[in-house]
Amino acid sequence: MDDRAELKHLTEVLTGPESSAGQWFAAGATLYELFLQRSGLNEKEAGLRRDVQMPSGKALGPIWAAFCLKDAIRTRIFLTSILNAIEAARQRFPGGPVHVLYAGCGPFATLMLPLVPFLKKNSAVFTLLDVWPENVQSVKTLIDAFQAGPFVREIAVADAVQYRIDPDRPVHVLVMELLQAGLTNEAQVAALANLAPQLRPGAIVVPERISVNAGLLHPGKDMRRMTDPEGAVQDVFHLLEPGFTLTAESADWLAFTQGEERVVRLPADRDPAYNRLCLFTRLQVYGNERIETWESALTQPLPLLKLEEPPQAAGIALRYECGVTPGFRFRLL
Ligand SMILES: C[S@@+](CC[C@H](N)C(=O)[O-])C[C@H]1O[C@@H](n2cnc3c(N)ncnc32)[C@H](O)[C@@H]1O
Structure with a gap:
């Protein structure tokens, strides 16, 4: 099989409705090896393993960014979503190729x-x-290797938090995954704050919606969940309201970009076994394509606090902070 045929086959397995979870992970791992070999990226090079601190968050070292491919459910859902988003944008903006800013x-x-x-x-x-x-160089090599040139307008070294979209080349689909669970450390919020106002009306952003809620986790049930092959353990956590929702156009924008505080009360009738206060991240990537809790590194619960009995607080005030170390901050109430 030539490289292009192998790429097609692996993507079919990774995104196919008939494939099993084991097949998704195997296809992701094989695709990683194929890209590693064809790009010439040196996995052992220490300089490619350090993260770079930007004013709006960390840019992962190229090796860590490459590893994201192996987060198979994430990659599967994003690829399916982007293909669907391109089709939707083609209907919405007929008359020429859809311009995707990645x-x-x-x-x-x-x-x-x-x-x-x-x-x-x-x-x-x-x-x-x-x-x-180094990423830009590697992508240029891969674009040549897989004869993807006709689908590329430009590949540039640029900071998404500063980038200006050329008004003569409007963007129809924005794809961006500068993300970690809880919107911590990386620049997704700051980059979206820069790019979303530059998009034309009707443009699609992938991921479409990121929700972050505080919630209460039952550690005993969580342990059973991890060792239960049937996946039958129920009610491992309860989400608390209000949460935060990040979309290109939601009224939640101010909450994120100006650090508006939201008060989350602990339920008075709470079962004391639910004693881990965590942040839960969920993604609506596009349409019905979602990444739920535990399905990806992006949706692992982030522990905030172990509640004592009686609880040391009636709730928390939660706010998002942009800057060098973006993320949610909380204080006890
Ligand atoms: C989490 S990795 C994702 C890599 C790949 N897109 C994927 O989904 O597998 C994030 C990538 O964004 C890049 N990055 C981080 N902050 C950036 C910024 N402000 N502007 C442009 N790129 C950025 C990092 O260098 C890294 O390659």
């Missing part, structure tokens, strides 16, 4: 290259950005 492409352009065998000629053209010159 910010934070990493060394493998993981959220673009696997789609290339499935894109119709002239259906889409990508602008790819990353802050690491």
Whole structure:
């Protein structure tokens, strides 16, 4: 099988409705090896394993950014979503190829290259950005290796938090995954705050919606969940309201960008066994494509506090802070 045929086959397994979870993970691992070999990225190079501190968060070292591919459910759901988003944008903006801005492409352009065998000629053209010159170089090598050139407008070293979209080349789909669980450490919020106002009306953002809620976790049930092959353990956690929702256009914008505080009360009739206060992240990537709790590194609960008995607080005040170390901050009430 040639490289392009192998890329198509692996993407089919990774995104196919018939594949099992084991097949998704195996396909992700094989795709990682294929991209590693064809890009020439040196996994052992220490300089590619350090993160870079930007004013709006960390940019993962290229090796860590490459590893994101192996987060198989994440990669599967994003790829399916982006293909659907391109189709929707083609209906919405007829008359030319859909322009996709892919910010934070990493060394493998993981959220673009696997789609290339499935894109119709002239259906889409990508602008790819990353802050690491090594990533940009690696992606250029892969674009050549997989003959993806006709789908690329530009590949540039640029900071998504500062980037200006050329008004003569409006963006129809924005793809961006500068993300960790709880929107911590990386620049997703700051980059969206920069890019969303520059998008034309009707443009699609992938991921479409990121929800973060405080919640109460039952550690005993969580332990049973991890060792239960049937996945039958119920009610492992309860989400608390109000949460925060990040979309390109929601009224929640101010809450994020200006650090508005939200008060989350602990229920008075709470079962004391639910004693771990955590942040829960969920993604609506596009349409019905979602990543739920525990399905990806992006949706692992982030522990905030172990509640004592009687609890040391009636609730918490929660707010989001942009800056060098973005993330949620809380204080006890
Ligand atoms: C979590 S990795 C994701 C890599 C790849 N897109 C994927 O989904 O597998 C995030 C990538 O975004 C890049 N990045 C982080 N902050 C950035 C910024 N402000 N502007 C542009 N790229 C950024 C990092 O260098 C890294 O390659």
